[in-house]
Amino acid sequence: MKTILFTFLAIVTSAWYLALSATTFPPDSALPWIIRQEGMYLTGLLSIALMSLTMLLSVRPLWLEKPLGGLDRIYRLHKWSGILAVGFGASHWLLKLSSDIIKPLIGSAGRLPKIKYEGLLEVLRKLGNDMGEWALYAALAMLVFTLWRRFPYHLWRHLHRIMPVLYLMLAFHAAMLAPPAYWAQPVGALMAVFFVIGVIASIISLAGMIGRRRQVNGSVLSVNSEGDVTEITCQLDEPWQAHRPGQFAFITFDRIEGAHPFTIASADRGEQTITFFIKALGDFTQKLAQRVKAGQTVMIEGPYGRFQLAVNQPDSRQIWVAGGIGITPFLAWLESLQARPEEAREADLHYCTRNRESDPFVGRLQKLCAALPGIRLSIHSAKHGDVLTAGALRLAEGQKKKADVWFCGPSGLADALKKSLKDSWSGRLRFHQEAFEMR
Numbered sequence: 001m002k003t004i005l006f007t008f009l010a011i012v013t014s015a016w017y018l019a020l021s022a023t024t025f026p027p028d029s030a031l032p033w034i035i036r037q038e039g040m041y042l043t044g045l046l047s048i049a050l051m052s053l054t055m056l057l058s059v060r061p062l063w064l065e066k067p068l069g070g071l072d073r074i075y076r077l078h079k080w081s082g083i084l085a086v087g088f089g090a091s092h093w094l095l096k097l098s099s100d101i102i103k104p105l106i107g108s109a110g111r112l113p114k115i116k117y118e119g120l121l122e123v124l125r126k127l128g129n130d131m132g133e134w135a136l137y138a139a140l141a142m143l144v145f146t147l148w149r150r151f152p153y154h155l156w157r158h159l160h161r162i163m164p165v166l167y168l169m170l171a172f173h174a175a176m177l178a179p180p181a182y183w184a185q186p187v188g189a190l191m192a193v194f195f196v197i198g199v200i201a202s203i204i205s206l207a208g209m210i211g212r213r214r215q216v217n218g219s220v221l222s223v224n225s226e227g228d229v230t231e232i233t234c235q236l237d238e239p240w241q242a243h244r245p246g247q248f249a250f251i252t253f254d255r256i257e258g259a260h261p262f263t264i265a266s267a268d269r270g271e272q273t274i275t276f277f278i279k280a281l282g283d284f285t286q287k288l289a290q291r292v293k294a295g296q297t298v299m300i301e302g303p304y305g306r307f308q309l310a311v312n313q314p315d316s317r318q319i320w321v322a323g324g325i326g327i328t329p330f331l332a333w334l335e336s337l338q339a340r341p342e343e344a345r346e347a348d349l350h351y352c353t354r355n356r357e358s359d360p361f362v363g364r365l366q367k368l369c370a371a372l373p374g375i376r377l378s379i380h381s382a383k384h385g386d387v388l389t390a391g392a393l394r395l396a397e398g399q400k401k402k403a404d405v406w407f408c409g410p411s412g413l414a415d416a417l418k419k420s421l422k423d424s425w426s427g428r429l430r431f432h433q434e435a436f437e438m439r
């Protein structure tokens, strides 16, 4: 993700630099005023470019799943490009305000002349200026709500719907206030591409068309609860694009509540039924077992994601690690292998739970793994003092020099394992992680 963002920023900065190289400033211009103006152009450009990227990623572009590694990663990139966009927007605004510091220090004499507009263009430019300011205030407020983890997710989601409107206001601001000379240079072409992408994505979002082609209706077949986990099986009314084990879908039980993402924990048997295991983790999921009844209609959108069983890497050791509800993609993997056990690779599956005795998945896992001799199941029960460490995973290092760790679970555990393994693993190690968080 860092490489993608860095490359993106480097391309946009290079386009700005080309434009800067072609600019001739009046001979009496003072350097602080030049820095202020060019700084404003650069930060404004970076902000709108990142905002356009954020908008593109928000429409769940399937064609980006492969290069970016799945929709969960697309959302992570969406989040960070959005945060950076607002950050550059704030710097742009601070640079604008910096005239109040520069003027008393060096005076207005070396200030760059303002570009003159007339008639309708001047009216639109002023409108663009005001729009940009108000949209930036709103985007800054949105950033605070995004980073403030205690702000309820369902409220945040509704507020977040304003983003395409803010984007359109910011794009109008950028188009009206960019220097006219930009439009005859590569930077202008780049901006035009960003505007087209961002405006189309905003329209798709405002028209409620995100993921529409992947939505199918269905009904709840059964609801079973065990502890804080609810198993829900749905029957789909319309043909479902076959899902691969480990993929997830957005499920809507109630239009006002909206869609929530859950891993499809069952293998695709062509019967158009899919099963989810849902843990009570927040306000909606805590009431789910009481609210959802067999026979009720649902809408399912998907499948998405690339947390997929690797069948074609015979030279790499497979280490699968699940924490709590993060076991769901592995359940789908194991279930799909029941029909073709000959395809089952050797793998070490580590399942971390609070208490193996009350855990709803332990029995199911043991049953699924019993039919797959290559899969070595280890249950780590915190209550019994068995906590998974990187040391336990290193025991699997063996002869093979390559290893693939597939992880789904709490990000704290992932970070600790990743760091410790990267420091100590002697061969080549790839860490694949399904993120259960989109905000």
Ligand SMILES: Cc1cc2nc3c(=O)[nH]c(=O)nc-3n(C[C@H](O)[C@H](O)[C@H](O)COP(=O)(O)OP(=O)(O)OC[C@H]3O[C@@H](n4cnc5c(N)ncnc54)[C@H](O)[C@@H]3O)c2cc1C
Pocket (backbone or CB within 6 Å): 072, 152, 153, 154, 248, 258, 259, 260, 261, 262, 263, 264, 276, 277, 278, 279, 280, 281, 282, 283, 284, 285, 286, 325, 328, 435, 436, 437, 438, 439
């Ligand atoms: C790819 C993926 C696969 C997942 N698979 C499973 C699974 O198999 N089983 C399971 O129990 N949980 C799964 N989750 C997590 C599940 O989506 C959240 O626990 C659930 O949406 C929480 O909703 P809430 O209103 O009860 O909680 P809240 O307290 O409102 O939210 C808790 C957190 O859940 C996330 N969340 C809440 N609502 C949404 C939403 N509409 N869209 C996206 N994220 C949301 C946010 O990160 C939020 O901070 C998965 C998440 C992702 C991203």
